[in-house]
Amino acid sequence: MVFDFFNKTKLPNNIPNELKEIIKQVNQSKNQEEALKKAYNILTKRFYGKKFVTYLLFHRLFYKDPQRLWDNKGFLHCTNFNYLIRIILVNSKFFKEKDIQLKWTFIFISPHQYLLVNLNNKKITLDAWAANYDIKFGDIMSTSNSTKKKT
Numbered sequence: 001m002v003f004d005f006f007n008k009t010k011l012p013n014n015i016p017n018e019l020k021e022i023i024k025q026v027n028q029s030k031n032q033e034e035a036l037k038k039a040y041n042i043l044t045k046r047f048y049g050k051k052f053v054t055y056l057l058f059h060r061l062f063y064k065d066p067q068r069l070w071d072n073k074g075f076l077h078c079t080n081f082n083y084l085i086r087i088i089l090v091n092s093k094f095f096k097e098k099d100i101q102l103k104w105t106f107i108f109i110s111p112h113q114y115l116l117v118n119l120n121n122k123k124i125t126l127d128a129w130a131a132n133y134d135i136k137f138g139d140i141m142s143t144s145n146s147t148k149k150k151t
Contacts (some may be wrong), residue, residue: 008102009064009083011090016067019087026092030117035094039085040128040137047076047084048130054110078113078129085115085128107141115141 001017015023022042030036061077062105063069064086069080076084089095099118103125104111114127130141 008086009079011087011097012066013093015087016070018070019066019084019091022057023089023091026094029092029094032094036089036117036119036124036126037137039088039092040126040131041093043081043084043088044128044131046073047081047128048074049078050132051082051107051110052076076129078127079099079130082113082115085126089117099122105140110140 025037026038029038086100090097101116103116104113117124117126124138125140127140135141
């Protein structure tokens with residue numbers, strides 16, 4: 001499948017059982033914000049982003065099978081992080097595809113994708129890939145803050 005940086009990858013018809021369980025957890029949320037934070041927290045505990053690993057594992061940019069992405073616990077590209085988040089959110093009772101926009105920026109010379117999510121009629125940025133760099137929920141990675149890193 002072609003690497004989708006600027007376009008949304010089509011969401012799968014068949015969702016792996018592990019992701020179905022996460023969707024059930026997200027559906028137990030009281031509201032959109034809690035659902036979004038729950039999906040974010042679950043994924044950032046299982047996966048992380050890392051600048052230089054992006055180049056070492058470049059071939060994983062082309063992975064689009066959700067089961068394959070889920071089974072590769074650890075590093076995920078920003079695009080794959082966002083794909084899994086979209087699968088969870090759109091299949092929950094809280095969000096529709098139109099609520100989630102792909103956005104991008106540069107971190108030095110590298111393009112970087114993040115999400116802009118419509119949350120109760122306000123927009124919130126979501127950059128789960130950058131959580132490893134101590135970028136908090138609602139913030140995005142940029143060249144100016146890309147030196148932060150969890151210890």
